[in-house]
Amino acid sequence: MIVYPNSKINIGLFITRKREDNFHDIESCFYPIEWKEALEITLSDKVGFSSSGIDIPGNPDNNLCLKAYELLAQNYDIPEVHIHLEKMVPIGAGLGGGSADAAYTLKALNELFKLEIENSALKKFASEIGSDCPFFIDNQPAIASGTGTTLDTFELSLSGKWIMLINPGLHIGTAEAYSNVSPKNIDFNLKEILLSTPIEQWKDIIQNDFEASVFPKYPELQKLKSLLYEKGAIYASMTGSGSTIYGIFNKKPQNIHLDKGNVWTGMLK
Numbered sequence: 001m002i003v004y005p006n007s008k009i010n011i012g013l014f015i016t017r018k019r020e021d022n023f024h025d026i027e028s029c030f031y032p033i034e035w036k037e038a039l040e041i042t043l044s045d046k047v048g049f050s051s052s053g054i055d056i057p058g059n060p061d062n063n064l065c066l067k068a069y070e071l072l073a074q075n076y077d078i079p080e081v082h083i084h085l086e087k088m089v090p091i092g093a094g095l096g097g098g099s100a101d102a103a104y105t106l107k108a109l110n111e112l113f114k115l116e117i118e119n120s121a122l123k124k125f126a127s128e129i130g131s132d133c134p135f136f137i138d139n140q141p142a143i144a145s146g147t148g149t150t151l152d153t154f155e156l157s158l159s160g161k162w163i164m165l166i167n168p169g170l171h172i173g174t175a176e177a178y179s180n181v182s183p184k185n186i187d188f189n190l191k192e193i194l195l196s197t198p199i200e201q202w203k204d205i206i207q208n209d210f211e212a213s214v215f216p217k218y219p220e221l222q223k224l225k226s227l228l229y230e231k232g233a234i235y236a237s238m239t240g241s242g243s244t245i246y247g248i249f250n251k252k253p254q255n256i257h258l259d260k261g262n263v264w265t266g267m268l269k
């Protein structure tokens with residue numbers, strides 16, 4: 001079976017509290033995008049993982065796809081498989097690529113072995129793998145709260161708008177990024193603002209709290225955000241803990257050439 005894990009952007013990311021367990025409470029809109037990779041699961045005589053495309057740092061035995069397999073194997077009697085990932089989405093980029101791989105592994109195994117696990121239970125398994133992971137089970141625009149695993153799916157349609165993502169090739173670790181922010185409570189409702197405010201006004205209201213600590217350390221990221229506005233973006237932001245910067249456009253933006261890194265342009269659905 002072949003599946004195509006996509007990625008996400010965060011539209012607004014407010015870090016509201018440091019918790020006793022050292023994680024942080026957030027309020028953010030997760031929106032799926034079509035920057036995808038390919039994941040193949042085949043029956044095998046032993047459990048294994050391989051990958052091609054972008055190099056994944058660390059030991060392949062610790063890949064999130066295997067973590068997802070092992071979690072299901074502890075709870076269901078499933079055969080052994082080999083998982084091959086063609087890695088296309090940048091890593092440590094704020095796009096949730098690894099989380100999507102794990103969530104799609106759970107969904108594919110559920111389908112392949114007719115386990116009939118409901119999405120609510122799949123999301124519980126996913127939350128044991130990572131905070132971004134449950135979102136990719138339903139893969140619908142949602143307001144994420146708590147540590148990012150409480151999801152309120154809602155009808156935000158940016159369909160027909162264009163998006164350009166610039167990944168400058170910097171790997172920003174999520175844990176380190178969280179350790180550099182000062183949490184601040186918010187006194188507004190992100191969902192209401194997104195639904196009631198024209199997107200052209202979002203830039204004055206909707207921010208990503210990681211930018212305040214990440215931009216001073218990597219000034220080139222602030223420059224990329226300004227560049228997207230110069231090219232006609234109606235809203236631009238860093239996604240997640242970085243380092244990818246995106247712009248949303250009313251029409252197809254002109255391509256940007258970078259000496260280093262990746263640019264991806266597509267339509268929002």
Ligand SMILES: C[C@@](CO)(OP(=O)(O)O)[C@H](O)COP(=O)(O)OP(=O)(O)OC[C@H]1O[C@@H](n2ccc(N)nc2=O)[C@H](O)[C@@H]1O
Pocket residue numbers: 010022023024025026028093094095096099129130131132133146147148174175178239240241242
């Ligand atoms: C920042 C966000 C925003 O969507 O995404 P990315 O930038 O990674 O894509 C997420 O909160 C990242 O989720 P994810 O990448 O799954 O993180 P996890 O593996 O669960 O956690 C990695 C580490 O980040 C910190 N962490 C994560 C989530 C959270 N709500 N509070 C935290 O403090 C913890 O130190 C944790 O050990």
Ligand SMILES: Nc1ncnc2c1ncn2[C@@H]1O[C@H](COP(=O)(O)OP(=O)(O)O)[C@@H](O)[C@H]1O
Pocket residue numbers: 056057058062063064065085090091092093094095096097098099101102132172173174240242
């Ligand atoms: N399938 C995978 N794809 C990407 N990264 C993975 C995968 N499995 C494990 N990892 C590890 O997860 C880390 C990337 O996680 P993170 O910084 O949260 O990235 P992202 O911004 O894509 O969510 C890397 O250190 C990488 O070694």
